[in-house]
Amino acid sequence: MRVPVSSKIGVSNPYRSWKSATDPSPGNYSMGVDPNGGQQIVIWGKEGRRWRSGQWNLQFFIGIPYMSNNVSSFHGFKISLPDETGTMYITYKPPTQDLFRFVISWEGKERQLKWDDDKKKWLPLQSEPDPDNKCELYNYCGNYATCDRSNSRRICNCLEGFKPKFKDQWDQENWSAGCERKIQLQCQSTNRTSRENGKPDGFKKLKCTKLPDLATLLPSEENTEACGKRCLENCQCKAYAFVTGIRCMVWTGDLIDMQHFQQFQQAGNFLFFYRLHHSELDGGRKISNLVIVIICVVVASFLVASLWLLWRYKKKVKVSSMPCCKDKDVAIFDVSKSKRKEFSADLSGPSDILIDENQDNGPELPIFNFGVVAAATKNFYEGNKLGQGGFGAVYKGELPGGKEIAVKRLSGNSGQGLEEFKTEIILIARLQHRNLVRLLGCSIQGEEKLLIYEYMPNKSLDNLLFDATKKAELGWRSRLDIIEGIARGLLYLHRDSRLRIIHRDLKASNILLDAEMNPKISDFGMARMFQGNQNEANTVRVVGTYGYMSPEYAMEGLFSVKSDVYSFGVLLLEIVSGQRNTTFRSSDHTSLLSYAWRLWSEDKAMDLVDPSIRDTCSPNEVLKCIHIGMLCVQDSAVHRPTMAAVVLLLESETPTLPMPTKPTYTFLRSAIEEEYIGDAQEIVSSNDLTVTLQY
Known part of the structure; x- marks a missing residue:
C-alpha cells in the first residue's frame, strides 16, 4: 500500500485505528505522513499529535533509534519521485519473503507485525520501541526540554541555558509547561547599544538527540557551516542541523518534542545546534582571580555575620514567607531550634511510634500563624468548605501571593483528637512521594488544631466516582491511572519509605485528585508506623471505615500491610464498578x-x-483489575498479595494470576447487615469505636 506525501495536499492520515480491541468502527487515533519540514510518520489523537517517527533521511526515520542501528533490516522503506501532481509515495518492500504488517492499534500505538507460518499468527517484532516509554509521547517534557528514560533521577531535563517555566510544577514531575531561557538572546535585546556592541549569540552543540518537530528545510545549503551561517543571520532562528539525505534544517519556532537517546546513532551521524546568549556558552564566563577572591571574601563575611546573628537571636527567629505581608499578625512562622524542641516535646508521638527504636523528635515543617490561616480561608467561610468528615471540616484558602491551600480543621467534638493530629504531623511531614498528599505546615492556637495541605482542584475521588452526573468525567484510562497511582503510593508506605506505615483508613474519600487527575493518598490520622523488622501488630482500638476493614482487623484487632491490601481491593472494585461498597x-x-x-x-x-x-x-485490562481486586479481598491475609506484587501485576501486559478464594467474611457480613441494618444505612465506625463480632 502506498502512503501519499505532498506539500500541496498537506497532512495525509489515511489510517484509522479501531475503537477497541473488538470493535472495528473508527477509533480515536489516525496515522499518516506530515510532509512539512521533512517527511515523517505521525500518529494523531483527539488532542493533536501523539507520536512521530522523526524525519526521513532516505535510509530511515531519524527519530527511531532501533531503525538507525539496524539500517539493513529496514531498507524496504522508500519514497518515490514526484509524479505529475508533485505527489510522492512512501512504500515498503519486505527484505525477505516473509509477510509484514504495519498497523495502528486501538490504543494509538504503531506496530510492525510479522507472520509466523508455524504458529499461524501475527507476532510483533522484537525491535519495536517500548510501549511504556513515556518519552515516545509527543512533547512529553514540554518546550526546550529533552526526555531521557535512562535518567533514573529525572526523566525530563531543560536544555542547558534554560530553566523550568514553572518550578513548582517541575518539582512535582509535571513537565508539560516545559522550559524558558535564562538569558535573553543578544539579537533580541531591546537595548540598541547592547545589541550593537555586545558579543553575538552562539550555538550549543548537542548530540544523541531526536531532532525537534516543525523544522524548515533549506536544501540549497550544502554543509553544516553554511547551514549555521544562514541560521545565525536570522535572529528568529532558534536552532539548526545538517542531516545527510535531508540537508539543512532550521527551527524558527519553539523547540518541541526532543528525546535523548542512550547512544549516538551510528547510521545517523548528525549534530544539533541550538542558539544561546554568548555568556551561556562554554568559556563565555571567564572570571578573573581578583573577582574570585572578592566573591570569596564577601561570602565568608556574610556567613560569619549570619552565624553571629543566629547566635544572638536564637531564642526567637521569625521569618515571613511572604514579603508582601508587613503585618506581624499575618505571617508564617518557622521556629528556632529551641522553640522546635519545646514544640516537639509537646507533640511527641505515642510510645508505639518508633524509628530505629528511638522516639521520633516531632515535626520538622513550618508552623503557621493562626491569623494567616483564618485570613486565607476568609475566617473559615462556609462557601470555602471543601468537605466534612468525622475529624471536622476542610476549607479552601489562598495565602498572600496567590498560593492555594487546603486547611483541615479538627473540631472540638471530633472523634479524631490530639493523638491523631500528632500522628498525622509526625508521619506525613517525613513522607515524600508523588502519590501522597503534601503537608505544608500546621497551626495550633488554644483548642484550634489545623493542618495545611497542598490544594487538590479535583477534590476527592468519591466526589466524582459516586456522583451519577460526574462519574462520566472518569474514563477508563483515568481510572486505571488512579488505581496504579494508589498502588504505587501504598507500596511506598509499606516498603520504600524508611518509616514503614500502615494507613488503616484507605477509602475513596481519602484519595485526592490534583489538576491532572493524579491520585494522592491523604488522611494519615489513623496510620500506624512499624519498626523495620515488624510485620504485624494488635490493637484494642479498632478505627477506620467498616466495609474497608479486613476481617482480621475488624474482628481481632490485628493489622498489617495486608490490611491495607484488603482496603485497596475494595477500593479497586469500587473504581471499576462506580458503586460504593x-x-x-x-x-x-x-x-x-x-x-x-x-x-x-x-x-x-x-x-x-x-x-x-x-x-x-x-x-x-478491566478483567485483570477485577481479578487482582478479588485476590486482595480474600479472607486470609496470607493469601493476599503484597502491594509490590499488585504493582507488578498491574504493570504487566499478560500476568499469570493465581485463583482467589471465596471471601466468606463478605457473605457473612452481608447477612448480618441484612438482618440488623436498614436498607439505606451506611456502616461507618466512629474513630473511637471498638468493633466486636462473634460467629
Whole structure:
C-alpha cells in the first residue's frame, strides 16, 4: 500500500485505528505522513499529535533509534519521485519473503507485525520501541526540554541555558509547561547599544538527540557551516542541523518534542545546534582571580555575620514567607531550634511510634500563624468548605501571593483528637512521594488544631466516582491511572519509605485528585508506623471505615500491610464498578464484594463494570483489575498479595494470576447487615469505636 506525501495536499492520515480491541468502527487515533519540514510518520489523537517517527533521511526515520542501528533490516522503506501532481509515495518492500504488517492499534500505538507460518499468527517484532516509554509521547517534557528514560533521577531535563517555566510544577514531575531561557538572546535585546556592541549569540552543540518537530528545510545549503551561517543571520532562528539525505534544517519556532537517546546513532551521524546568549556558552564566563577572591571574601563575611546573628537571636527567629505581608499578625512562622524542641516535646508521638527504636523528635515543617490561616480561608467561610468528615471540616484558602491551600480543621467534638493530629504531623511531614498528599505546615492556637495541605482542584475521588452526573468525567484510562497511582503510593508506605506505615483508613474519600487527575493518598490520622523488622501488630482500638476493614482487623484487632491490601481491593472494585461498597444493595446481595465474586465466578465480570465506561474500556485490562481486586479481598491475609506484587501485576501486559478464594467474611457480613441494618444505612465506625463480632 502506498502512503501519499505532498506539500500541496498537506497532512495525509489515511489510517484509522479501531475503537477497541473488538470493535472495528473508527477509533480515536489516525496515522499518516506530515510532509512539512521533512517527511515523517505521525500518529494523531483527539488532542493533536501523539507520536512521530522523526524525519526521513532516505535510509530511515531519524527519530527511531532501533531503525538507525539496524539500517539493513529496514531498507524496504522508500519514497518515490514526484509524479505529475508533485505527489510522492512512501512504500515498503519486505527484505525477505516473509509477510509484514504495519498497523495502528486501538490504543494509538504503531506496530510492525510479522507472520509466523508455524504458529499461524501475527507476532510483533522484537525491535519495536517500548510501549511504556513515556518519552515516545509527543512533547512529553514540554518546550526546550529533552526526555531521557535512562535518567533514573529525572526523566525530563531543560536544555542547558534554560530553566523550568514553572518550578513548582517541575518539582512535582509535571513537565508539560516545559522550559524558558535564562538569558535573553543578544539579537533580541531591546537595548540598541547592547545589541550593537555586545558579543553575538552562539550555538550549543548537542548530540544523541531526536531532532525537534516543525523544522524548515533549506536544501540549497550544502554543509553544516553554511547551514549555521544562514541560521545565525536570522535572529528568529532558534536552532539548526545538517542531516545527510535531508540537508539543512532550521527551527524558527519553539523547540518541541526532543528525546535523548542512550547512544549516538551510528547510521545517523548528525549534530544539533541550538542558539544561546554568548555568556551561556562554554568559556563565555571567564572570571578573573581578583573577582574570585572578592566573591570569596564577601561570602565568608556574610556567613560569619549570619552565624553571629543566629547566635544572638536564637531564642526567637521569625521569618515571613511572604514579603508582601508587613503585618506581624499575618505571617508564617518557622521556629528556632529551641522553640522546635519545646514544640516537639509537646507533640511527641505515642510510645508505639518508633524509628530505629528511638522516639521520633516531632515535626520538622513550618508552623503557621493562626491569623494567616483564618485570613486565607476568609475566617473559615462556609462557601470555602471543601468537605466534612468525622475529624471536622476542610476549607479552601489562598495565602498572600496567590498560593492555594487546603486547611483541615479538627473540631472540638471530633472523634479524631490530639493523638491523631500528632500522628498525622509526625508521619506525613517525613513522607515524600508523588502519590501522597503534601503537608505544608500546621497551626495550633488554644483548642484550634489545623493542618495545611497542598490544594487538590479535583477534590476527592468519591466526589466524582459516586456522583451519577460526574462519574462520566472518569474514563477508563483515568481510572486505571488512579488505581496504579494508589498502588504505587501504598507500596511506598509499606516498603520504600524508611518509616514503614500502615494507613488503616484507605477509602475513596481519602484519595485526592490534583489538576491532572493524579491520585494522592491523604488522611494519615489513623496510620500506624512499624519498626523495620515488624510485620504485624494488635490493637484494642479498632478505627477506620467498616466495609474497608479486613476481617482480621475488624474482628481481632490485628493489622498489617495486608490490611491495607484488603482496603485497596475494595477500593479497586469500587473504581471499576462506580458503586460504593458500604451502600451497595441488590436483590441478592448487600455487599459489592459478594456481588463481584458471584459475577467473577460465573464469568460475567464485565457486568460489574460501570456502564459509563463499559463501551470504551479495555476488557482485558478491566478483567485483570477485577481479578487482582478479588485476590486482595480474600479472607486470609496470607493469601493476599503484597502491594509490590499488585504493582507488578498491574504493570504487566499478560500476568499469570493465581485463583482467589471465596471471601466468606463478605457473605457473612452481608447477612448480618441484612438482618440488623436498614436498607439505606451506611456502616461507618466512629474513630473511637471498638468493633466486636462473634460467629
